[in-house]
Amino acid sequence: MAWVGGALYFVMVALLVWGAPRASGTVHAVGSLLAVSLLVGVLRRMPLLALAMTLLGATAVVVGPPSAAYASLSVSYQGQFLSYLAVDLVLGFIVATRTRRASIVVVGVSLTVQALVIGGFAHGDNLIVNGVIALLATAASCTVGLLSRERREHAVALRSQEVAEAVTAERLRIARELHDMVAHSIGIIAIQAGVGSRVIQTQPAEAREALRAIETTSRQTLSGLRRTLVALRQADPGTAASGHAPLEPSPGLADIERLAAATADAGVRVDVRRSGEQRPLPADIDLSAYRIVQEALTNVIRHAGTGRCRVAIDYGNDELTVEVVDDGRGATENGSSHGFGIVGMRERVGLLHGHLSAGPRPEGGFRVMARLPLPEPVEAPAEVR
Template identity: 70%
Template sequence: MNTATRTKSAAWAGGVCYLLMVGLLIGGAPRASGTVHGVGGLLAVSLLVGVVRRTPLSALAIALTGSTVVIAGVPSPAHAAVEASYQGQFVSYLAVDLVLGVIVATRARRPAIVAVAVTSAVQLLVIGLFAHGDGLTVNAVIALLALAASCLGGLLSRERREHVVALRAQEVAEAVTAERLRIARELHDIVAHSIGVIAIQAGVGSRIIETRPAQAREALRAIETTSRQTLTGLRRTLVSLRRADREDRAGTADRADRDDRVARTSTAPEEPPSTPAPGLADVEQLAATTAGAGVHVDLRRSGRQRALPAEIELSAYRIVQEALTNVVRHADTGRCGVAIDYGDEELTVEIVDEGRGRTGGGSGHGFGLVGMRERVGLLHGRLTAGPRPEGGYRVAARLPLPAPASLAAEAR
């Protein structure tokens, strides 16, 4: 017998025991007061916990039947003076109200409405038959209040659960959107610069291939080098995405599935190791590639150069890369300047050219500038980009740096 079958059997055994306890309560103490019978019926409902968890509607039917038997089994008092002590048997209906609250909280609207209607009708009918005198009105009002309280509690529990589910769905959607934006920024920054350089080199090579074949060969070599670098960057991005997907699936799978997956893939060829993400140390190579595209880069560093967090290094590199791409494609100039300042509290990256700047429909309003603003915003920095009064274009990013103590902790 498996675990599910044992659990189901135990739940229904509890339901049978509840009915037996109700029978013993009535048959074993027929002369006891109604309050004793009512409290006994209320406590006996704890045996229905298993049934409530599996089939709340069945649990409601059993509890309603048992509570009604308790009320009907109490004999009428011989003297009116002790009649009040026999009206307490209606306490057993509180157990029915608890089960009803679970149904309202966990079941669909239509079954819940039917359950509320049936329960209220049965309770009011039984109270009308077995309550006497002033107790009729009092017990009816108490029963209605208890029903309302149980339904209200169930509705609040349902709303809270639905709110939690909605929040989780929103968090998942926001995480997916953020990841898509990150991938879009990374792919744009990887491809846009390289394609711009390749396009310029291809144009130069096609014009001089017959008159200056040596320079044409240099342009082809630059195209080959840039293409390989682009492929490396794309491979690094894809490998990181596959690794993240594999880790996510491994976190949701059970241990047996993970062991089986490891056994199946133990002889498979390993993926090539991913190259580290670019950083400020790679700006020189970026400047050399840009020079090969016809734009000389004057690179200047200032401040105390030191290792920075990977996300700051990558964002700064991508900002320089995108700005140089725009210079190559739109500035129509042969020179530009890149200044990197390692401050105590922030890293400043500035790219300045003396070209013609951007037009209203140019790249300054495209995805490149949007990506730069998103990168800087994620790091709580500031970005300024626009034409200079003296001519040309300027892009400046200020990225706040963590305290030295936190950097030392990361280094350890």
């Protein structure tokens, strides 16, 4: 179809040159603009060839048939040079889509051809007027092409930035999820392994209990890791149909008691208190609240040096409040013992537009409190009778 359009373009040019030799220059210019639409296919595939064809066709329309009768009248038809507006349209497309070096070359060639033709067929004031019009038309087409190029490059840069930000956000999410899940489990396993190694000779029952806690915690951690890895591979269309057994749902506040039991096995008794109207929560809020409590309990196990703590969960009308308080030794001197834990908490709360406070208490110990805004409940429409 592209080559058919190119052939029809030359047929159209021939009709303008030999079919209507005495028509006004404006008619020839409009005909050239209509004819260049036939070169759309060639322009998309080979824009430089399309420019050469347009230059040849516009020049043929301007010069006209080689007859003495028409040559004597060509000077008076100054609108004839407007046929080069078709060349300027193709030139603007090339400037917008090709490299700067190629654009400079084609602009130079186009201006040279137009200058030679105008200089040969226009005289006096008409020479200056047509030269200025040709120069302004070329400058306008190049300006539009440059603006189109900059806009496209800006859009590409924005898309690249959005992709980079999305990748970074996903990496941070995976890092938070792995840290909150693995750090808590490894902390419990390390404590239970230490207890088991100390009492394995003198208290075999206690050693077996420690090994049982290590096994349970390890299985839960492997299940969580598998769930995370499967979620990362869900972009593969064959994953859903691979025949794997369905995974356990993500943890939430309903699993706090089980988390407290695992923490108690590690030597820290957890007093869980709930207040307010307990109700289902959005999945992201439920998971984030659970991870915040999990990370806070991990810090209690690793850093507080105490045997008890308190977890308070308040289901408010507008926000969910989660608080973890211990009476241990609080923050260390350099304040860096919690590593990425509190950083991850702040990121989770920030993504939900909530507020987190974490720091030592005046009366001793450490306190972590997160306030997570809750969406307004959707009321069921009243039944119409």
